[in-house]
Amino acid sequence: MIWDWAFAASIVPSLLDGLWVTVQVTLVGTAIALLLGLGVAVVRYSRIPLLGKLFDFFVLFVRGTPLLVQAYFAFYVLPNVGVQFSPLVTGIIVIGINYSAYTAEVYRAGIQSVPAGQWEASTALSLSAVQRWRFVVLPQAVRDVVPALGNYVVQMFKDSAILSAITVFELLSHATSIGSGSYRYLEPLTIAGLLFLAVSLPAAKLIKRLELRLAHPR
Amino acid sequence: MSQILPFLPLLLNGLLITLALTAVGVVITVLVAFAAGLCRMSRRRWLSWPAGVFIEIFRGTSMLVQLFWLFFALPFFGVQLVPFAAAVLALGLNEGAYGAEIVRGAITALPRGQREGAIALSLTPYQRMRYVILPQAIPAMIPPFGNVFVDLLKNTSLVSLVTVADLTFRAQMVRATTGATTAVFGTILVLYFVAAYVLSVGMGRLERRMDPGRPELRPTLLQRLFRRGGVVGS
Amino acid sequence: GCSFTQPGTGQPGSTLDQIKARGSARIAIANEPPYTQIKPDGTVTGAEPDVVAAVLKRMGIPSIEGVVTPYESMIPGLNANRWDIIAAGLFMKQSRCGQILYSEPEIVSTESFAVPAGNPKNLTSVASVKADPAVKVAVLPGGFEDGALKTQNVPAAQIVNIPDGRSGIEAVLAGRADAFFLPTLSLNSLKTDGIDITPAIKDVQQTGSGAGFRKTDQDLVNAYDEQLRALKASPEFDEILSRWGFSADAARGVTRDQLCAVAG
């Protein structure tokens, strides 16, 4: 028998620990990506002279390079310039920044879908730039793009496995580490895959539902 | 930077592997995407159901887990792929699963009348697909496929974790040998970026070329020379 | 590239037959000088690969092909038929000897800590690490040292995983770890300014490595051991090991059974 059920059962608790780390990485990474992406989108949309161009390039560059290499860069290079973080923190920051480039594009689409009349009405009410974003534009822009953002959260959940390469001890690392101790990869890798599915499939279904609800309110 | 100059050929060799992975990956992605996407839309349960399971599994798990699985677990089922093949298969299946949804989306987005117009002309299902549906759906697929291809290019870096000597793998090697961490990773970041940029510019070109509503081009000289006689100009 | 043989069964044709037919064997290495090293042009060298190459040559197999992989995937990869032989300085110990077959010992070595210059925390033994819970030691996950710390019950919180030797030195320099635990000779080849290498650590057992094989390849191991014995009896063996800083006599002085008894 290729598959060893007893062994498979014995490693599940350890893999669940790994899943929990993966979930934590995803949650904190999501918070970073959502906030930073929002900032990037607003700055780019506001056409702030130098910063806007800079952020344009940031988005282009981050989207044009692999997350793995970005993670390596942060992990190996940053300590040389005196920035000290644990692998976990480094990983969370890297994946958060990486995804902020994607969420920024999502927000942009949302902002563009807010009708010009909303901006004009804000001017007519003498709202300041900050107030306009805060009370009028963003609440409407974000609402429409919640499903799209949700899809990126699921994507981030899956991509966080890449952080195992910089020794973040998440689900896949747990699996390979079990492999190094027991010299078996089949069960840990298969169960790790199933755990990823167990989270991402329901999450994706939930987002689909949300999307339908937003598209057809009430 | 000067430390890594002697290793530049090594890195470029890695870049070549990366580009080869991307090129073969693109082919597999497209094949898988069309096969899975079309099967998914089939009315036959035994076609649509497995396609659906395939798509959900490959979209629902990590690319890296898939790669490890194909590399370290699949051999236990008696399937032994060389590293390059395992890598390219993992990439192609994963991105193909995303591509399948693109194919399906583009086809279902076509107005219903196109299919009905084709039925009214007694075209067979194959002819409908070949002459009516796909020629219109494919141009619509190009921009989203562009994103998938760029993703594919970036994901090739993951194969370095299963011993395939791509650009990232070579970079790790050069780094381990020289310790020139910043220069090595800086260099390959730029290389990846340029490759991704060129790829997306190329896809943009293709998109403009394939615009279906575009007026018919005047026939080129070649076409005029080699086209059989017919109704031109009648 | 796709053959449907049942890995482990050796059918059709055992690994020995296959590599003889190919004239080449795939060996797993870790790129950790002086044990293993891959040169920019792709040639594989280092103490263990050089020994393996010499033995294989005597067996009539002229070439080797190196695959660089982390320690943790060496045995799973061997079992998955990703490579034919592990030649990475993968030290023998009980658990490993239970999973794979080893040749007779090829190299024997000692273990040391890489520490910040002056060894500020005065780390000289595993016991001194356990004595101070604030000390963090970097290891390669799945490596011999990782196992050694774990069998001596060093708390997981004190162990920092790093992916390769270079990163270990960088971790010590950056303060992410207080010490980096690796074979003495490996550390010597990684040594840079600001790093000291401690003398051999006393409270880990002396250990050594041989070539690793799948359990189903007993015929290959037998053939290999035969030629290895011949090599070890010749001056060529001294020449290879001294080139990389190891002692040939030390390797001659131990047996596979002794090393396989090492706990862990």
Next chain:
Amino acid sequence: MISFSGVGKSFGDNHVLRELDLDVAAGEKVSIIGPSGSGKTTILRLLMTLEEPDSGLVEVDGEPLWDRRGGAVADTRGQAAVRRKIGMVFQHFNLFPHMTVLNNVALAPVQVLGMSRDDAEHRAVDLLRMVGLQKHLRHKPGQLSGGQQQRVAIARALAMRPKVMLFDEVTSALDPELIGEVLAVIRDLAHTTAMTMLLVTHEMRFAAEISDRVLMFDSGAVIESGPPSKIFEEPQHERTQRFLKAVLERK
């Protein structure tokens, strides 16, 4: 040429056709009128196999197209051959936007009838000349007006040499000043060919002019039928009177 007997069709709870019986003789030109939702389009779509009936028998040219008598599962062998005798023109043209006008018309003859490309193009050019579009062979549908597109659609259907032509409100999607050119083409067809024609239309004057017979439809049944002079001038049924009054007033 066409015969419906006991044909029923529902969409969910909506019983669109109930036990419909209807016969059209070879060469007959029949107009179908009636209020929105009465099932006019559904009849044409059944003939075009775009919908499947729930019960009953539909025959074309003596051969069964749908046989669901007693609710049996439809046997669709041979259906393709029967459908080939029918051409259809849609309200929204449904031209293929990625092909030239010429290719739109030549596609099916080459692919379905197996004609040579040259023959098919020659026939296409003849038909396009007939509908007055010989100048636009190389244009894409998007470059034409709605009226021109609809004329291409007629040519495309004719290219298959159908024995029966179906027209479903072919002028409803057109700007008023373009309707005339399309009706002129159909009038011409009606007067010069022996094709059987089934027309769903709201153009009462046109229907009167070209039809041998007019069917008044309501709730999936023929409630009145007869020559145009009778239906339009002395409708018997109260529903027909009301319908005609409403349509004529709207103009």
Next chain:
Amino acid sequence: MISFSGVGKSFGDNHVLRELDLDVAAGEKVSIIGPSGSGKTTILRLLMTLEEPDSGLVEVDGEPLWDRRGGAVADTRGQAAVRRKIGMVFQHFNLFPHMTVLNNVALAPVQVLGMSRDDAEHRAVDLLRMVGLQKHLRHKPGQLSGGQQQRVAIARALAMRPKVMLFDEVTSALDPELIGEVLAVIRDLAHTTAMTMLLVTHEMRFAAEISDRVLMFDSGAVIESGPPSKIFEEPQHERTQRFLKAVLERK
């Protein structure tokens, strides 16, 4: 209260305003009429700083809003304070769809004027009662009819206590039966407050009833101006006569 002198504005080659001079006294109610594209909306948008003039001077309440005399770069310091004196109601309401009616009205007083939430809501309730919507405080704009939405928009503008109110075809987007309720609110404002009002409208009868003065606009210039009785009953300019004739016939 409002004064344009020598104001020019083009969009590309399209010279929408040419050397416009225009004065509106404090408390005056002025209606602006004229053909489509003549620049009526542009005037209001300049006042609301939604567009920037190319040249000339715009003053409000004695303070400069735009000073581009000699084409100088506009100095926009102090502009916000001047703009705060002006309220505007748009053709398409532009309510904030994600806020309740109450919050729509109370937002700016809290955020811009720094009123306390309680005070702002009290004022909002008063204003919403005035426009007859006290029952809909907690509704979202999407739940209201167009006429109700436009009345909310008026209340929202009034909540800022503007000295000047701008109305840009505020009834054009409404179903005919809803126009009356909006006009009633504006009529009430015109008769009971001392606000300066600028109204772009096609409702001639309404303009006649509430305005002190009517401006006839064509191609970015005032071609005729005077009390409603004069403009509507004995227009001097041929263009005005033609325009009024066309508008009144259309009704």
